[in-house]
Amino acid sequence: MKTYRTLLLAMFICWIPSSALAQADLSSLDEYFESSRSDWDVPGMAVAIVKDGEIVHIGGYGVLEVGSSTKVDDHTLFAIASNTKAFISSSIASLVDAGKMSWDDPIGKHLPYFQLVDEVATQRATVRDALSHGVGLGTYSGDVIWYKSNHTAEEVLKLVSHLEPAFEFRTGYGYSNVMFVAAGEVIGAVAGKPWDEYVQDHFFDPLGMSRSQTSTARLKELGNVATPHKISAGANLAIGFADWYSMGSGASASVISSAHDMAQWVRMHLNEGELNGTRYYSEAAQQQMWHPQFNYSVTPSTRETYPGRNFNGYGLAFGVSEYRGQFMAAHGGAYDGMYSRVAMVPDMELGIVVLTNTMKNMGPWLVYDIVDAYLGDSVRDWSGYGLERDNRSKTAFANRMDSFRDARVEGTSPTLERDNIEGTYHDDLYGGIVVVTEEGTLRLTFPRSPDLNATLEHFHYDTYEIKWDQTHSWFDFGTVQFESNHKREVVGMSFSVPNEDIFFEELNLKKVN
Incomplete structure (x- = not known):
């Protein structure tokens, strides 16, 4: 050629x-x-x-x-x-x-x-x-x-x-x-x-x-x-x-x-x-x-x-x-x-x-x-x-994506109850993101960016895989990890969405209710 x-x-x-x-x-x-x-x-x-x-x-x-x-x-x-x-x-x-x-x-x-x-x-x-x-x-x-x-x-x-x-x-x-x-x-x-x-x-x-x-x-x-x-x-x-x-x-x-x-x-x-x-x-x-x-x-x-x-x-x-x-x-x-x-x-x-x-x-x-x-x-x-x-x-x-998926630890269960996870998470840079249960499934909702709404599926421990409702060019795999304090109360959420442009990791989300 x-x-x-x-x-x-x-x-x-x-x-x-x-x-x-x-x-x-x-x-x-x-x-x-x-x-x-x-x-x-x-x-x-x-x-x-x-x-x-x-x-x-x-x-x-x-x-x-x-x-x-x-x-x-x-x-x-x-x-x-x-x-x-x-x-x-x-x-x-x-x-x-x-x-x-x-x-x-x-x-x-x-x-x-x-x-x-x-x-x-x-x-x-x-x-x-x-x-x-x-x-x-x-x-x-x-x-x-x-x-x-x-x-x-x-x-x-x-x-x-x-x-x-x-x-x-x-x-x-x-x-x-x-x-x-x-x-x-x-x-x-x-x-x-x-x-x-x-x-x-x-x-x-x-x-x-x-x-x-x-x-x-x-x-x-x-x-x-x-x-x-x-x-x-x-x-x-x-x-x-x-x-x-x-x-x-x-x-x-x-x-x-x-x-x-x-x-x-x-x-x-x-x-x-x-x-x-x-x-x-x-x-x-x-x-x-x-x-x-x-x-x-x-x-x-x-x-x-x-x-x-x-x-x-x-x-x-x-x-x-x-x-x-x-x-x-x-x-x-x-x-x-x-x-x-x-x-x-x-x-x-x-x-x-x-x-x-x-x-x-x-x-x-x-x-x-x-x-x-x-x-x-x-x-x-x-x-x-x-x-x-x-x-x-x-x-x-x-290969990088495969390494993220391969890092999943099989056979684990969430340690945080679903009603503990549900609520509004806020970051000054972004505003609010809401986690709710719809028809028995955890949902991640973005009030100012509804095209990013997604279902959360358990990945391992208190980490969930993001299953976006829509197809996105820059990413198709990501996770959120819920963070708790010494009382096991959920206090925050962090993203890991590997891609070259849209850095969800810049968000420092704290649970506000």
Whole structure:
């Protein structure tokens, strides 16, 4: 398969990006993408390539849903997840250019209720800090607040005041979705309209991104929507389309778009904020967004994997790095059942969009294959290399899950009576969670996140396995352990839900009645 893909890319290298592309060249490129999609077992994918200001290739591959015959095309809608963040930084760029705010405004200047545990961070944290993940929170810390909840953005931010920092202010990088919620609320405060309306008016409409959305509200009406999939028992399982906007986290990750629409977005960025005679923000603002605010260490192993990489960091909603001597601005997006990748190589006037509808992150690897093709040779079969890494990662995670299940001690019984367990458990970060008995079964209920409701089945001792009512992308196994005092009174509950994003372990739940 590697030899076949290399041959297809060799054909791709020869094609000239213009309106006069040869049909054979386009055919080889389509074969390459379809081959990669099939190898990765991704149900559906859309890809757009922008070169020298024009869309030189765009297409859909596979189907909207596993088992369906409806094909993906360049207008099919996918969740782009954290590629939403660039819409937030670009909106702020336009407001900075208009003189309405500064990148270095304290967040509290616009959101008086903004509060962090670290008082220094509360007073000094700026919009720039929020956009570059530098306030001191750990990576994904606080996602448990909003995930599957019915919180508003303001409610999410008020709960953030209880999040313990992972670093001292500005001393470490922690990828923070909740800080982009704050940035979105800053847009609303400065612009006098919610962030999503601002994005619609200032970017979607003038750029001709006519199918792009900030929530799922119109998806049924619009049609041609990819179905998300999770990996279950090694196969793709169709799941519902989550609405992250209604969870209060929209500014971090709720945009839904197509390859066609995202290609317009990329064209504008590659032209430093201008497209078709309309300027959206200044060239200086574009450079701000692409300037590294945090630098990660570049090890010999990193250089071996990514040739020519001498720096690697994060700007304002863009990952920035060097690849084979070229500056690259890129970002990924991970949603319930979907992944996206947007990458730009400004000096080559090259931009790439990859949208997929399952929990397999093939986008970054296709990007490197495409960049290599334009540079004229190939470092390696990136798609194959990425697939091997993805398989190893999934195997390691599956083994980790097996170890949790294998830790069960057979033949034990609960030591705590059910009526002792029942009640309301409270955590300042989250609010209340209620344990009740329904039809003889213990139930775990989340008043602010009913989609997380579950049945509790005895695991061992006073630990219960969580059997969620709904299917979730990020986790499907977890336990709760009930804690008692010296009088054998239940006083608290702790979670263990192994996954890479939603950290239930951040909750310190105490029984209140």
